[in-house]
Amino acid sequence: MSISAPPIAPIRPHSVTHHGQTIEDGYAWLKDPGYPQVTDAAILAHLEAENAWFETSIAPVKPLIDTLFAEMKGRLKEDDSSVPQKDGDFLYWWAFETGGQYRKWWRRPVAGGPDELVLDEPAMAEGKAYFRLGSLTVSPDGRLAAYQVDDDGSERFKLRIRDIAANVDIETVTDAALGQAIWSADGRAVAWAEVNDNWRPYRIRLHRLGQTGDDAVLYEEPDAGFFVGVSRSQDRQWFVIHAADHVTSEVRLIPTADPTAAPLLVSPRQTGREYEVDAREGELFIRTNDTHPNFRLVTASIDAPGDWRELIAPSDRHYLRGLSSFRSVLAIAERIDGLDQLRLRTYDGDEHWIAFPEASYAAGLANNPEYDPAALRLTYESMVTPGTVYDYHLAERRLEVRKVQTIPSGYDASAYETVRLMATARDGAQVPISVVYKKGFPRDGSGKLHLYGYGAYGLAMPPGFSTARLSLLDRGFAYAIAHIRGGDDLGYRWYLDGKLTKRWNTFNDFVDCAKHLIDAGLTRAGHISISGGSAGGELMGVALNSNPELWGAAVAHVPFVDVLNTMLDDSLPLTPMEWPEWGNPIADAAAFELIRSYSPYDNVEAKAYPPLMVTAGLNDPRVTYWEPAKWVAKLRATKTDSNPLILKINMGAGHGGKSGRWDSLVEVAEEFAFILQQFGMADAGGNG
Secondary structure: OOOOOOOOOOOOOOEEEEOOEEEEOOOHHHOOOOOOOOOOHHHHHHHHHHHHHHHHHHHHHHHHHHHHHHHHHHOOOOOOEOOOEEEOOEEEEEEOOOOOOOOEEEEEEOOOOOOEEEEEHHHHHOOOOOOEEEEEEEOOOOOEEEEEEEOOOOOOEEEEEEEOOOOEEEEEEEEEEEEEEEEOOOOOEEEEEEEOOOOOEEEEEEEEOOOOOOOEEEEEOOOOOOEEEEEEOOOOOEEEEEEEOOOOEEEEEEEOOOOOOOOEEOOOOOOOOOEEEEEEOOEEEEEEOOOOOOOEEEEEEOOEEEEEEEEEOOOOOEEEEEEEEOOOOEEEEEEEOOEEEEEEEOOOOOEEEOOOOOOOOEEEEOOOOOOOOOEEEEEEEOOOOOOEEEEEEOOOOEEEEEEEOOOOOOOOHHHEEEEEEEEEOOOOOEEEEEEEEEOOOOOOOOOEEEEEOOOOOOOOOOOOOOOOOHHHHOOOEEEEEEOOEOEOOOOHHHHHOOOHHHHHHHHHHHHHHHHHHHHOOOOOOOOEEEEEEOHHHHHHHHHHHHOHHHEEEEEEEOOOOOHHHHHOOOOOOOHHHHHHHHOOOOOOHHHHHHHHHHOHHHHOOOOOOOOEEEEEEOOOOOOOOHHHHHHHHHHHHHOOOOOOEEEEEEOOOEOOEOOOHHHHHHHHHHHHHHHHHHOOOOOOOOOO
16 A cells, blocks of 8 residues: 555644643544554554555665665575573474574483474464564473463463473463463472553462462562562572562562462562572572662572672672572673673682673673583674674683574675774763774765664663674664663663663763764764664654754654653553653652653654654554654654655554564665665665
8 A cells, every 4th residue: 555645643632731731742642542452443544544654655665675685684594593402301492494484492302312393483473463482481391381472562472381292282371471481390380470451560370280260379569660570590499579660679489399388588679779589509699789889799598588698799890780590600790891791600709700702792691591501501792793602611611612693695704893982971971882884984974874772771782793784884884882871881870870860861972972973083964874762762752853963864663752641641551660760750840841851752843854764563562652653743743854754553563573583674674775765875785
């Protein structure tokens, strides 16, 4: 379907008043009152019209999209597979078949024997517009698999139990799960997290195989601002029930051998204190930020879990990010001066850090299910080094390469260069930027550059590898990641300095990084394309409002742009939990004014904006579809330029877009084609 003009959403008067301030919102009608069901005919008609305009707008670059997709697909090994990982009596791995969109999951006995199919994603996904496997866990005796699937993008997962040998599902436990199901020690029950109608995981249930009627409740969280989840300690002795918002957490333990035992509270929640727990033979290892933003490591006995003794003191330089207590070694993920590190410490105090081969990279623990492994499985990559799987042999302190990402169409790392720059933000902060480009990239300001940012929730953007990105690099672009405040790239304080009352630091950092790249001769104003998703889409909206002249094109994926209205609506799934991140504008007038000052939707102005592509998912529970729909409608009615403004709404998907590996690549190709089109490069061929 194509149409000759963009859809114009009607304005319908609507207003709300808070703290004596009235907010007019003429596009509020785009929120279906029956959400999460969207059935309003006028809303659906408008969204379909937006999709029709998207198709009309990209029709001229369809050949480029096809070219980009072919390049990107050619860089992926069609029959790719993972390195088998030992878990008990079996080796487990996944594999794609040639042409396949989804994985098959396999295993074989360690002692030898035939391969056995554990789960067949392609068969389960057949005929579905969307399919996502949420988790897969095998029972201790190896007979059964508990797995979760989402077939509409709503992130409400169906939990099923499968008989592996018979290759049939024997039970459907629920259609309202989230997270991972954890088996009891005897393999006769699974613990799982239940989501309510507002998509909040609020209680942990225990399902016994063959049970009829409601599953037992192990824990229910009364605070609407807290989410709960369940995991398992590395020694497999404990269910770990975790309740948290963005600043406060609390942990309870239940023996996997006695799931009906009363939960053991490790330490009561204290506002602003986070902690996580692992266990080893009656001793608890706890990472907490109770005395320092960068966390410290403490221990406690299972008999006195609240009596904490310091094991590793906090540090301004060492940011402790996670821990796993294996039988022979404590593995501590940390970041030193913004660089990933893995510290290994024996229980008698001897410790060392694993040495990695490059000066800038992203590395960490991969899946390590066993309690007493001889080697730890690690992942590693950099801006120029494809994804690498290592085994680190503990006794020898030796890295063994198990797999390097294969790029069938060819890749020469020596043809590319990566640098790390430091931009001086307007308040004096030094903000890192990771940049990669093809050697010979001009430094006279004539170059084109793509700048990516996120900056929220303490999520760092690591300097990793991307095969899709090569399609921009080979067409003469540099690609930069701005490690702005709001992420935890330089430690937990880096995160604190970009949230709540300091939120403007995130937006200013991104703009200041762009200006630094211009000053460094890597590009010039108008030659920068930008992209970000979710909270990074909010960043895009603010940057477009504040400095539209800098950007030659922008892409905002599932953008969180209607911030004020969302934070004022406590009936929405995530709002109460989000207040510690953004502020509560209902109760706090200052928070109301601050959010109103940057909320992209509320700050659209009658001025010129650069070309903009926006994506959304109708079933997205994180950023509801009406946020990008309202933003685009308001921009289209208000901006003074004739630059392209297009919105693609996945009508059968959610926050992550389409699910198949090839379908998702098509969406990347569409994004890159849109950017290249705005730079007059729609006919530009690549040599990747």
